[in-house]
Amino acid sequence: MADTRKYNRRVYFAYNALLLLALLLSSPWWLLEMLRHGKYRTGLGERLGAVPERLKQEAVSETIWIHAVSVGEVLAVTRMIEELRACLPGWRLVVSTTTDTGQKLARERFGGNNVFYFPLDFFWSVNSYLRALRPRLIVLAESEFWPNLLHQAHVARIPVAVVNARVSDRSLPRYLRFQSLLAAVIRNVDVFLSQSEEDARRLVEIGAPPHRITVGGNLKFEVTPPATSLLVQAFAEAVQRDPFGPVLVAGSTLEGEEPLLVDCFRHVLQIYPAAVMLLAPRHPERFETVASLLKSSDVLWQRRSQWNGQPLAAGEVILLDTIGELASLYQFADIAFVGGSLIPKGGHNVLEAAQFGVPILVGPHTENFRDIIAIFQRAEALRVIAPESLTPTVLQMLENDEERVRLGQNARAVMQAQQGATRRTVGALLALLPVGVAVERRS
Numbered sequence: 001m002a003d004t005r006k007y008n009r010r011v012y013f014a015y016n017a018l019l020l021l022a023l024l025l026s027s028p029w030w031l032l033e034m035l036r037h038g039k040y041r042t043g044l045g046e047r048l049g050a051v052p053e054r055l056k057q058e059a060v061s062e063t064i065w066i067h068a069v070s071v072g073e074v075l076a077v078t079r080m081i082e083e084l085r086a087c088l089p090g091w092r093l094v095v096s097t098t099t100d101t102g103q104k105l106a107r108e109r110f111g112g113n114n115v116f117y118f119p120l121d122f123f124w125s126v127n128s129y130l131r132a133l134r135p136r137l138i139v140l141a142e143s144e145f146w147p148n149l150l151h152q153a154h155v156a157r158i159p160v161a162v163v164n165a166r167v168s169d170r171s172l173p174r175y176l177r178f179q180s181l182l183a184a185v186i187r188n189v190d191v192f193l194s195q196s197e198e199d200a201r202r203l204v205e206i207g208a209p210p211h212r213i214t215v216g217g218n219l220k221f222e223v224t225p226p227a228t229s230l231l232v233q234a235f236a237e238a239v240q241r242d243p244f245g246p247v248l249v250a251g252s253t254l255e256g257e258e259p260l261l262v263d264c265f266r267h268v269l270q271i272y273p274a275a276v277m278l279l280a281p282r283h284p285e286r287f288e289t290v291a292s293l294l295k296s297s298d299v300l301w302q303r304r305s306q307w308n309g310q311p312l313a314a315g316e317v318i319l320l321d322t323i324g325e326l327a328s329l330y331q332f333a334d335i336a337f338v339g340g341s342l343i344p345k346g347g348h349n350v351l352e353a354a355q356f357g358v359p360i361l362v363g364p365h366t367e368n369f370r371d372i373i374a375i376f377q378r379a380e381a382l383r384v385i386a387p388e389s390l391t392p393t394v395l396q397m398l399e400n401d402e403e404r405v406r407l408g409q410n411a412r413a414v415m416q417a418q419q420g421a422t423r424r425t426v427g428a429l430l431a432l433l434p435v436g437v438a439v440e441r442r443s
Protein backbone atom coordinates (compact mmCIF):
# COMPACT_ATOMS: atom_id res chain seq x y z
CA MET A 1 0.00 0.00 0.00
CA ALA A 2 2.81 2.41 0.91
CA ASP A 3 4.58 1.57 -2.36
CA THR A 4 1.36 2.26 -4.29
CA ARG A 5 0.94 5.66 -2.64
CA LYS A 6 4.58 6.51 -3.36
CA TYR A 7 4.14 5.49 -7.00
CA ASN A 8 0.97 7.58 -7.32
CA ARG A 9 2.75 10.61 -5.87
CA ARG A 10 5.54 10.23 -8.43
CA VAL A 11 3.05 9.84 -11.28
CA TYR A 12 1.05 12.94 -10.33
CA PHE A 13 4.24 14.94 -9.73
CA ALA A 14 5.43 13.99 -13.22
CA TYR A 15 2.01 14.83 -14.69
CA ASN A 16 1.99 18.29 -13.11
CA ALA A 17 5.57 18.95 -14.21
CA LEU A 18 4.78 17.93 -17.81
CA LEU A 19 1.58 19.98 -17.80
CA LEU A 20 3.46 23.05 -16.58
CA LEU A 21 6.21 22.50 -19.15
CA ALA A 22 3.63 22.13 -21.92
CA LEU A 23 1.94 25.37 -20.81
CA LEU A 24 5.24 27.26 -20.79
CA LEU A 25 6.33 25.94 -24.19
CA SER A 26 2.95 26.69 -25.77
CA SER A 27 2.52 30.10 -24.12
CA PRO A 28 3.60 32.05 -27.27
CA TRP A 29 0.77 30.38 -29.20
CA TRP A 30 -1.77 31.14 -26.44
CA LEU A 31 -0.62 34.77 -26.32
CA LEU A 32 -0.93 35.03 -30.10
CA GLU A 33 -4.47 33.63 -29.99
CA MET A 34 -5.37 36.15 -27.28
CA LEU A 35 -4.01 39.04 -29.32
CA ARG A 36 -5.43 37.92 -32.68
CA HIS A 37 -8.85 36.62 -31.67
CA GLY A 38 -9.29 37.47 -27.99
CA LYS A 39 -9.60 33.75 -27.25
CA TYR A 40 -8.81 32.51 -23.71
CA ARG A 41 -8.24 36.07 -22.47
CA THR A 42 -11.58 36.22 -20.72
CA GLY A 43 -11.56 34.31 -17.45
CA LEU A 44 -7.79 33.79 -17.49
CA GLY A 45 -7.53 34.29 -13.72
CA GLU A 46 -10.33 31.80 -13.11
CA ARG A 47 -8.61 29.26 -15.35
CA LEU A 48 -5.43 29.65 -13.28
CA GLY A 49 -7.26 29.00 -10.01
CA ALA A 50 -8.43 32.45 -8.87
CA VAL A 51 -11.91 31.70 -7.53
CA PRO A 52 -14.21 34.64 -8.40
CA GLU A 53 -15.77 36.52 -5.50
CA ARG A 54 -19.29 35.81 -6.77
CA LEU A 55 -18.74 32.13 -6.02
CA LYS A 56 -17.24 32.78 -2.58
CA GLN A 57 -19.95 35.20 -1.51
CA GLU A 58 -22.74 32.74 -2.18
CA ALA A 59 -20.88 29.62 -1.11
CA VAL A 60 -23.04 27.17 0.81
CA SER A 61 -22.29 23.73 2.16
CA GLU A 62 -24.73 21.96 -0.17
CA THR A 63 -23.23 22.49 -3.62
CA ILE A 64 -22.98 20.42 -6.80
CA TRP A 65 -20.29 21.32 -9.34
CA ILE A 66 -21.20 20.52 -12.97
CA HIS A 67 -18.70 20.87 -15.80
CA ALA A 68 -19.88 21.33 -19.39
CA VAL A 69 -17.11 22.11 -21.88
CA SER A 70 -18.93 24.15 -24.52
CA VAL A 71 -22.32 24.98 -26.02
CA GLY A 72 -23.24 21.40 -26.88
CA GLU A 73 -22.57 20.14 -23.37
CA VAL A 74 -24.37 23.11 -21.78
CA LEU A 75 -27.43 22.33 -23.91
CA ALA A 76 -27.20 18.66 -22.95
CA VAL A 77 -27.11 19.24 -19.18
CA THR A 78 -29.68 22.05 -19.05
CA ARG A 79 -32.69 19.87 -18.43
CA MET A 80 -30.71 17.69 -16.00
CA ILE A 81 -29.85 20.80 -13.98
CA GLU A 82 -33.47 21.94 -13.98
CA GLU A 83 -34.54 18.55 -12.62
CA LEU A 84 -31.82 18.54 -9.97
CA ARG A 85 -32.85 22.00 -8.81
CA ALA A 86 -36.42 20.82 -8.50
CA CYS A 87 -35.33 17.78 -6.48
CA LEU A 88 -32.87 19.67 -4.28
CA PRO A 89 -34.43 22.94 -3.12
CA GLY A 90 -31.91 25.09 -1.30
CA TRP A 91 -28.91 23.50 -2.98
CA ARG A 92 -26.59 25.46 -5.20
CA LEU A 93 -25.63 24.10 -8.62
CA VAL A 94 -22.58 25.77 -10.13
CA VAL A 95 -21.49 25.25 -13.72
CA SER A 96 -18.04 25.54 -15.26
CA THR A 97 -17.25 25.74 -18.97
CA THR A 98 -14.07 25.80 -21.00
CA THR A 99 -15.06 27.90 -24.03
CA ASP A 100 -16.28 31.49 -24.17
CA THR A 101 -19.37 30.49 -26.15
CA GLY A 102 -20.24 27.86 -23.56
CA GLN A 103 -19.70 30.42 -20.80
CA LYS A 104 -22.07 32.92 -22.41
CA LEU A 105 -24.84 30.36 -22.85
CA ALA A 106 -24.38 28.96 -19.33
CA ARG A 107 -24.63 32.44 -17.81
CA GLU A 108 -27.85 33.05 -19.71
CA ARG A 109 -29.35 29.75 -18.57
CA PHE A 110 -28.06 29.37 -15.01
CA GLY A 111 -27.22 32.90 -13.87
CA GLY A 112 -23.86 34.66 -13.89
CA ASN A 113 -23.24 34.10 -10.17
CA ASN A 114 -23.36 30.33 -10.70
CA VAL A 115 -21.05 30.05 -13.70
CA PHE A 116 -17.25 30.18 -14.01
CA TYR A 117 -14.37 29.05 -16.23
CA PHE A 118 -13.04 25.56 -15.62
CA PRO A 119 -9.57 25.70 -14.02
CA LEU A 120 -6.53 24.30 -15.74
CA ASP A 121 -5.83 20.86 -14.34
CA PHE A 122 -3.01 21.85 -11.95
CA PHE A 123 -3.40 20.56 -8.41
CA TRP A 124 -3.32 24.08 -6.92
CA SER A 125 -5.96 25.52 -9.26
CA VAL A 126 -8.24 22.51 -8.80
CA ASN A 127 -7.82 22.57 -5.02
CA SER A 128 -8.65 26.27 -4.81
CA TYR A 129 -12.11 25.52 -6.25
CA LEU A 130 -12.63 22.42 -4.16
CA ARG A 131 -11.85 24.41 -1.00
CA ALA A 132 -14.08 27.34 -2.00
CA LEU A 133 -17.07 25.34 -3.24
CA ARG A 134 -16.88 22.28 -0.97
CA PRO A 135 -19.04 20.35 -3.45
CA ARG A 136 -20.96 17.31 -2.31
CA LEU A 137 -20.88 15.96 -5.87
CA ILE A 138 -18.95 16.68 -9.08
CA VAL A 139 -20.65 15.97 -12.41
CA LEU A 140 -18.61 15.94 -15.64
CA ALA A 141 -20.27 15.91 -19.06
CA GLU A 142 -19.20 13.44 -21.76
CA SER A 143 -15.46 12.59 -21.55
CA GLU A 144 -13.69 15.01 -19.22
CA PHE A 145 -11.09 12.79 -17.54
CA TRP A 146 -8.83 15.33 -15.82
CA PRO A 147 -6.26 13.52 -13.62
CA ASN A 148 -5.75 16.15 -10.91
CA LEU A 149 -9.44 16.97 -10.56
CA LEU A 150 -10.39 13.30 -10.27
CA HIS A 151 -7.52 12.52 -7.90
CA GLN A 152 -8.11 15.49 -5.61
CA ALA A 153 -11.85 14.79 -5.52
CA HIS A 154 -11.09 11.19 -4.56
CA VAL A 155 -8.74 12.32 -1.79
CA ALA A 156 -11.43 14.70 -0.50
CA ARG A 157 -14.03 11.88 -0.72
CA ILE A 158 -16.20 13.83 -3.15
CA PRO A 159 -18.17 11.48 -5.43
CA VAL A 160 -17.70 12.05 -9.17
CA ALA A 161 -20.10 11.12 -11.97
CA VAL A 162 -19.52 11.32 -15.73
CA VAL A 163 -22.86 11.84 -17.44
CA ASN A 164 -23.64 11.47 -21.14
CA ALA A 165 -20.33 9.60 -21.25
CA ARG A 166 -18.94 8.84 -24.67
CA VAL A 167 -15.72 7.64 -26.26
CA SER A 168 -15.49 8.98 -29.80
CA ASP A 169 -13.87 7.22 -32.75
CA ARG A 170 -11.18 9.89 -32.71
CA SER A 171 -10.46 9.59 -28.97
CA LEU A 172 -10.45 5.80 -28.66
CA PRO A 173 -7.00 5.12 -30.24
CA ARG A 174 -5.42 7.82 -28.08
CA TYR A 175 -7.05 6.49 -24.92
CA LEU A 176 -5.93 2.94 -25.72
CA ARG A 177 -2.35 4.15 -26.25
CA PHE A 178 -2.27 5.38 -22.65
CA GLN A 179 -4.68 2.79 -21.29
CA SER A 180 -2.61 1.79 -18.24
CA LEU A 181 -2.30 5.38 -17.02
CA LEU A 182 -5.86 6.33 -17.96
CA ALA A 183 -7.30 3.33 -16.14
CA ALA A 184 -5.73 4.54 -12.89
CA VAL A 185 -7.22 8.00 -13.46
CA ILE A 186 -10.79 7.01 -14.30
CA ARG A 187 -11.02 4.57 -11.40
CA ASN A 188 -11.57 7.75 -9.37
CA VAL A 189 -14.96 8.13 -11.08
CA ASP A 190 -17.81 6.64 -9.05
CA VAL A 191 -20.46 6.39 -11.79
CA PHE A 192 -20.40 6.51 -15.57
CA LEU A 193 -23.71 7.05 -17.36
CA SER A 194 -22.92 6.22 -20.97
CA GLN A 195 -24.82 7.42 -24.01
CA SER A 196 -25.04 3.96 -25.56
CA GLU A 197 -24.07 0.29 -25.22
CA GLU A 198 -21.14 0.93 -27.56
CA ASP A 199 -19.86 3.76 -25.37
CA ALA A 200 -20.20 1.49 -22.32
CA ARG A 201 -18.12 -1.18 -24.07
CA ARG A 202 -15.46 1.36 -25.00
CA LEU A 203 -15.31 2.69 -21.42
CA VAL A 204 -14.54 -0.81 -20.20
CA GLU A 205 -11.93 -1.14 -22.95
CA ILE A 206 -10.06 1.96 -21.78
CA GLY A 207 -10.11 0.84 -18.15
CA ALA A 208 -13.34 1.91 -16.44
CA PRO A 209 -14.65 -0.61 -13.87
CA PRO A 210 -17.63 -2.37 -15.52
CA HIS A 211 -19.73 -2.34 -12.34
CA ARG A 212 -19.66 1.47 -12.30
CA ILE A 213 -21.06 1.86 -15.83
CA THR A 214 -24.76 2.25 -16.63
CA VAL A 215 -26.29 3.05 -20.01
CA GLY A 216 -28.16 6.24 -19.19
CA GLY A 217 -29.03 7.34 -22.71
CA ASN A 218 -28.17 10.54 -24.52
CA LEU A 219 -29.11 13.74 -22.68
CA LYS A 220 -28.85 15.68 -25.92
CA PHE A 221 -32.11 14.11 -27.10
CA GLU A 222 -33.84 16.02 -24.30
CA VAL A 223 -32.57 19.49 -25.13
CA THR A 224 -34.60 22.30 -23.66
CA PRO A 225 -36.19 24.35 -26.47
CA PRO A 226 -34.64 27.82 -26.72
CA ALA A 227 -36.61 30.65 -25.19
CA THR A 228 -38.56 32.92 -27.53
CA SER A 229 -36.16 35.83 -27.90
CA LEU A 230 -36.60 39.22 -29.54
CA LEU A 231 -34.70 37.83 -32.53
CA VAL A 232 -37.15 34.95 -32.93
CA GLN A 233 -40.10 37.32 -32.67
CA ALA A 234 -38.56 39.69 -35.20
CA PHE A 235 -37.71 36.90 -37.63
CA ALA A 236 -41.17 35.34 -37.27
CA GLU A 237 -42.70 38.72 -38.13
CA ALA A 238 -40.33 39.06 -41.09
CA VAL A 239 -41.28 35.60 -42.39
CA GLN A 240 -44.97 36.57 -42.33
CA ARG A 241 -44.43 40.10 -43.62
CA ASP A 242 -41.63 39.99 -46.18
CA PRO A 243 -42.00 38.22 -49.55
CA PHE A 244 -39.06 35.84 -49.35
CA GLY A 245 -38.42 32.11 -49.13
CA PRO A 246 -37.61 29.27 -49.04
CA VAL A 247 -35.28 29.60 -46.02
CA LEU A 248 -32.07 27.59 -45.84
CA VAL A 249 -30.25 27.40 -42.49
CA ALA A 250 -26.61 26.28 -42.57
CA GLY A 251 -25.42 25.89 -38.99
CA SER A 252 -22.06 25.26 -37.29
CA THR A 253 -20.11 25.49 -40.54
CA LEU A 254 -16.35 25.09 -40.68
CA GLU A 255 -13.58 26.21 -43.01
CA GLY A 256 -14.05 24.69 -46.45
CA GLU A 257 -17.82 24.39 -46.18
CA GLU A 258 -18.96 27.98 -46.69
CA PRO A 259 -17.74 28.23 -50.33
CA LEU A 260 -19.73 25.07 -51.13
CA LEU A 261 -22.82 26.46 -49.41
CA VAL A 262 -22.59 29.86 -51.10
CA ASP A 263 -22.21 28.16 -54.49
CA CYS A 264 -25.22 25.97 -53.71
CA PHE A 265 -27.21 29.07 -52.78
CA ARG A 266 -26.36 30.69 -56.14
CA HIS A 267 -27.93 27.71 -57.91
CA VAL A 268 -30.97 27.85 -55.64
CA LEU A 269 -31.47 31.52 -56.54
CA GLN A 270 -31.68 30.65 -60.21
CA ILE A 271 -34.90 28.76 -59.51
CA TYR A 272 -36.03 30.44 -56.26
CA PRO A 273 -34.92 34.09 -56.53
CA ALA A 274 -36.64 34.98 -53.25
CA ALA A 275 -34.68 32.39 -51.21
CA VAL A 276 -32.79 33.40 -48.05
CA MET A 277 -29.91 31.59 -46.37
CA LEU A 278 -28.89 31.93 -42.73
CA LEU A 279 -25.18 31.07 -42.54
CA ALA A 280 -23.78 30.40 -39.05
CA PRO A 281 -20.02 29.68 -38.74
CA ARG A 282 -19.18 27.44 -35.81
CA HIS A 283 -16.41 29.60 -34.35
CA PRO A 284 -16.72 33.35 -33.67
CA GLU A 285 -13.12 34.01 -34.72
CA ARG A 286 -14.11 33.02 -38.27
CA PHE A 287 -16.92 35.56 -38.62
CA GLU A 288 -14.66 38.03 -40.42
CA THR A 289 -13.23 35.35 -42.71
CA VAL A 290 -16.71 34.31 -43.81
CA ALA A 291 -17.70 37.97 -44.18
CA SER A 292 -14.75 38.40 -46.57
CA LEU A 293 -15.92 35.38 -48.56
CA LEU A 294 -19.40 36.86 -48.88
CA LYS A 295 -17.97 40.25 -49.89
CA SER A 296 -16.04 38.62 -52.72
CA SER A 297 -19.05 36.61 -53.89
CA ASP A 298 -21.82 37.96 -56.09
CA VAL A 299 -24.63 37.33 -53.56
CA LEU A 300 -26.49 39.91 -51.54
CA TRP A 301 -25.70 39.59 -47.84
CA GLN A 302 -25.83 41.29 -44.46
CA ARG A 303 -24.67 40.67 -40.92
CA ARG A 304 -27.16 39.49 -38.33
CA SER A 305 -25.53 41.94 -35.85
CA GLN A 306 -26.68 44.78 -38.10
CA TRP A 307 -30.23 43.48 -38.63
CA ASN A 308 -32.84 44.93 -36.30
CA GLY A 309 -36.06 43.62 -37.79
CA GLN A 310 -36.11 45.69 -40.97
CA PRO A 311 -37.55 44.03 -44.11
CA LEU A 312 -35.35 41.26 -45.46
CA ALA A 313 -34.32 41.32 -49.09
CA ALA A 314 -35.16 38.34 -51.25
CA GLY A 315 -32.09 36.42 -52.35
CA GLU A 316 -29.74 37.40 -49.53
CA VAL A 317 -27.46 35.58 -47.12
CA ILE A 318 -27.64 36.55 -43.46
CA LEU A 319 -24.31 35.95 -41.73
CA LEU A 320 -25.13 34.90 -38.18
CA ASP A 321 -22.22 36.70 -36.51
CA THR A 322 -23.72 36.41 -33.04
CA ILE A 323 -23.51 33.71 -30.37
CA GLY A 324 -26.30 31.57 -28.99
CA GLU A 325 -28.98 32.32 -31.59
CA LEU A 326 -28.59 29.49 -34.09
CA ALA A 327 -30.69 26.93 -32.17
CA SER A 328 -33.77 29.13 -32.16
CA LEU A 329 -33.47 29.95 -35.88
CA TYR A 330 -33.59 26.34 -37.06
CA GLN A 331 -37.37 26.43 -36.62
CA PHE A 332 -37.68 28.69 -39.70
CA ALA A 333 -35.74 26.35 -41.99
CA ASP A 334 -37.28 24.75 -45.04
CA ILE A 335 -34.01 22.80 -45.15
CA ALA A 336 -31.35 22.70 -42.42
CA PHE A 337 -27.73 21.76 -43.08
CA VAL A 338 -25.60 20.89 -40.02
CA GLY A 339 -21.94 21.60 -40.63
CA GLY A 340 -18.58 20.17 -39.74
CA SER A 341 -19.63 17.20 -41.84
CA LEU A 342 -18.78 17.98 -45.48
CA ILE A 343 -15.12 17.98 -44.41
CA PRO A 344 -13.44 15.40 -42.13
CA LYS A 345 -14.10 17.15 -38.80
CA GLY A 346 -16.59 14.75 -37.25
CA GLY A 347 -19.79 16.74 -37.61
CA HIS A 348 -21.94 18.66 -35.15
CA ASN A 349 -25.17 18.13 -33.26
CA VAL A 350 -28.32 17.69 -35.39
CA LEU A 351 -30.72 17.67 -32.44
CA GLU A 352 -31.18 21.44 -32.25
CA ALA A 353 -32.73 21.28 -35.71
CA ALA A 354 -34.54 17.97 -35.18
CA GLN A 355 -36.52 19.27 -32.20
CA PHE A 356 -38.38 21.58 -34.60
CA GLY A 357 -39.18 18.80 -37.06
CA VAL A 358 -37.28 20.33 -39.97
CA PRO A 359 -35.64 18.29 -42.77
CA ILE A 360 -31.92 17.87 -42.10
CA LEU A 361 -28.90 17.38 -44.35
CA VAL A 362 -25.44 16.36 -43.15
CA GLY A 363 -22.22 15.48 -44.92
CA PRO A 364 -20.48 12.09 -44.74
CA HIS A 365 -18.19 12.99 -41.79
CA THR A 366 -20.33 12.58 -38.65
CA GLU A 367 -18.07 10.43 -36.45
CA ASN A 368 -18.48 12.69 -33.41
CA PHE A 369 -22.19 11.87 -33.35
CA ARG A 370 -22.12 8.37 -34.79
CA ASP A 371 -24.85 6.93 -32.53
CA ILE A 372 -27.22 9.85 -33.01
CA ILE A 373 -26.74 9.85 -36.79
CA ALA A 374 -27.23 6.08 -36.91
CA ILE A 375 -30.56 6.39 -35.06
CA PHE A 376 -31.72 9.11 -37.45
CA GLN A 377 -30.61 7.13 -40.50
CA ARG A 378 -32.47 4.02 -39.36
CA ALA A 379 -35.60 6.12 -38.98
CA GLU A 380 -35.07 7.85 -42.36
CA ALA A 381 -35.03 11.14 -40.47
CA LEU A 382 -32.16 12.89 -42.31
CA ARG A 383 -30.20 12.77 -45.55
CA VAL A 384 -26.44 12.14 -45.72
CA ILE A 385 -24.85 13.83 -48.73
CA ALA A 386 -21.44 14.16 -50.34
CA PRO A 387 -20.00 17.60 -51.20
CA GLU A 388 -20.73 17.07 -54.89
CA SER A 389 -24.35 16.14 -54.19
CA LEU A 390 -25.11 19.14 -51.95
CA THR A 391 -26.63 21.33 -54.65
CA PRO A 392 -28.66 18.69 -56.51
CA THR A 393 -30.01 17.33 -53.20
CA VAL A 394 -31.08 20.78 -51.99
CA LEU A 395 -32.80 21.52 -55.32
CA GLN A 396 -34.51 18.14 -55.36
CA MET A 397 -35.79 18.57 -51.81
CA LEU A 398 -37.07 22.08 -52.47
CA GLU A 399 -39.10 20.65 -55.34
CA ASN A 400 -40.49 17.85 -53.17
CA ASP A 401 -42.66 19.19 -50.32
CA GLU A 402 -43.76 15.69 -49.39
CA GLU A 403 -40.22 14.46 -48.77
CA ARG A 404 -39.33 17.49 -46.65
CA VAL A 405 -42.42 17.01 -44.50
CA ARG A 406 -41.68 13.28 -44.12
CA LEU A 407 -38.07 13.88 -43.07
CA GLY A 408 -39.11 16.54 -40.58
CA GLN A 409 -41.85 14.40 -39.06
CA ASN A 410 -39.48 11.46 -38.75
CA ALA A 411 -36.91 13.66 -37.03
CA ARG A 412 -39.46 14.86 -34.48
CA ALA A 413 -40.59 11.27 -33.88
CA VAL A 414 -36.99 10.20 -33.19
CA MET A 415 -36.65 12.95 -30.59
CA GLN A 416 -39.81 11.83 -28.86
CA ALA A 417 -38.82 8.15 -28.90
CA GLN A 418 -35.45 8.82 -27.22
CA GLN A 419 -36.80 10.45 -24.07
CA GLY A 420 -35.92 9.21 -20.56
CA ALA A 421 -32.17 9.90 -20.29
CA THR A 422 -32.65 12.84 -17.92
CA ARG A 423 -34.81 10.85 -15.51
CA ARG A 424 -32.30 7.98 -15.38
CA THR A 425 -29.35 10.35 -14.98
CA VAL A 426 -30.91 12.41 -12.21
CA GLY A 427 -31.85 9.25 -10.30
CA ALA A 428 -28.26 7.99 -10.46
CA LEU A 429 -26.87 11.35 -9.30
CA LEU A 430 -29.24 11.59 -6.35
CA ALA A 431 -28.11 8.12 -5.27
CA LEU A 432 -24.55 9.47 -4.92
CA LEU A 433 -25.54 12.15 -2.42
CA PRO A 434 -25.12 11.54 1.31
CA VAL A 435 -27.80 9.49 3.02
CA GLY A 436 -30.38 11.75 4.61
CA VAL A 437 -30.31 14.49 1.98
CA ALA A 438 -33.80 15.93 1.58
CA VAL A 439 -34.98 15.26 -1.94
CA GLU A 440 -38.23 16.47 -3.48
CA ARG A 441 -39.04 14.33 -6.48
CA ARG A 442 -41.48 15.54 -9.08
CA SER A 443 -44.59 13.44 -9.35
